[in-house]
């Protein structure tokens with residue numbers, strides 16, 4: 188098309204030149220009309236070039252917002268229990284810095300199946316069903332982990348559709364689909380494609396992806412409240428919470444979701460919100476963090492973080508000889524990915540939790556161990572307090588360096 192246009196322009200210019208030359212600048216009526224026609228033709232071509240560019244750019248935009256931009260490439264030889272998991276080790280041998288620490292991510296890397304798949308799904312299903320053995324029978328876990336507001340329902344429906352098609356397309360050895368159902372070939376369960384009950388949809392999501400997910404939306408009714416122009420936590424499943432009760436953050440603005448993070452208010456809040464506003468559908472960004480916990484629980488609302496401790500509590504180093512690095516002491520990392528849904532424009536965080544016994548981290552070698560020790564040494568006082576590293580730090584360092 189572009190070549191055609193250039194050829195035509197050349198032809199016209201050539202003709203123009205010939206006419207001028209042949210007539211030796213004595214413009215005949217004949218050549219005048221040719222020049223006039225040529226001009227008209229050039230203008231016509233210029234108009235058609237600009238309008239074809241417009242068409243092209245509209246279709247690029249439409250493609251960006253299209254559901255197709257959520258369809259990954261299939262991995263035909265995928266074996267879910269043999270694949271090597273991502274090493275989620277986002278620590279540096281350096282002084283701690285609070286930054287957004289975000290990176291762009293390819294669509295292909297968004298939702299993962301790794302050998303932990305069944306274990307995590309089973310654990311999570313039990314947590315949201317109030318039947319997990321790690322928690323008291325009378326504790327209402329579901330109420331703290333599964334969230335819906337009426338306004339978020341269209342986004343849950345949209346998210347379910349995107350996620351199930353993503354899994355079906357990326358993992359043909361693990362998912363199948365017909366006119367009415369998605370089939371999970373790992374768990375041998377099936378899920379209605381056109382389900383619309385938001386609670387069922389969120390349960391289905393729990394049974395098909397390892398990731399927790401929270402859905403954030405603007406709330407027109409709250410724009411005049413403090414932080415009311417931010418995105419609000421309106422729905423999702425947050426079963427692997429690390430150190431807080433997700434219910435406390437439900438229906439609250441983004442800033443509140445990060446509330447106890449040291450220095451968030453002064454250093455991160457502004458850029459986070461600006462970033463959320465600018466994020467485009469079909470784009471993915473990721474950030475990861477890490478912590479250490481002294482037990483193997485996935486849902487934790489009462490420990491892990493220093494802000495849950497009484498004000499005058501003094502963190503005392505744990506005794507190395509009392510600790511079990513195969514069973515109790517765990518490395519925990521969260522791999523968060525955010526994207527904006529094309530239709531409803533809600534923002535979705537997917538949160539993948541890695542929980543590894545520290546013996547496994549140690550097996551990854553000296554470089555990893557030294558880097559982790561360096562990162563712990565790099566915590567300033569308030570971060571050490573927040574992560575409770577004054578307790579687990581000394582024994583852990585001894586273990587990693589021995």
Ligand SMILES: *[C@@H]1O[C@H](CO)[C@@H](O)[C@H](O)[C@H]1NC(C)=O
Nearest residue numbers: 305306307308309310313483
């Ligand atoms: C949950 O995960 C733990 C730790 O991997 C495992 O020991 C336990 O069997 C799992 N529980 C369920 C119900 O799947």
Ligand SMILES: *[C@@H]1O[C@H](CO)[C@@H](O)[C@H](O)[C@H]1NC(C)=O
Nearest residue numbers: 309312313314315316317318
């Ligand atoms: C949920 O809990 C109920 C009652 O405690 C039980 O009958 C049911 O099998 C559980 N469902 C799942 C998926 O664990």
Ligand SMILES: *[C@@H]1O[C@H](CO)[C@@H](O)[C@H](O)[C@H]1NC(C)=O
Nearest residue numbers: 327328329330331332434435
């Ligand atoms: C969940 O918790 C909220 C707030 O504490 C309460 O209003 C609601 O009744 C609870 N729902 C259930 C099903 O327990």
Ligand SMILES: *[C@@H]1O[C@H](CO)[C@@H](O)[C@H](O)[C@H]1NC(C)=O
Nearest residue numbers: 429430476477478519520521
């Ligand atoms: C990671 O950061 C989130 C806040 O974005 C926090 O709620 C969570 O507890 C952190 N997780 C770990 C493992 O440090």
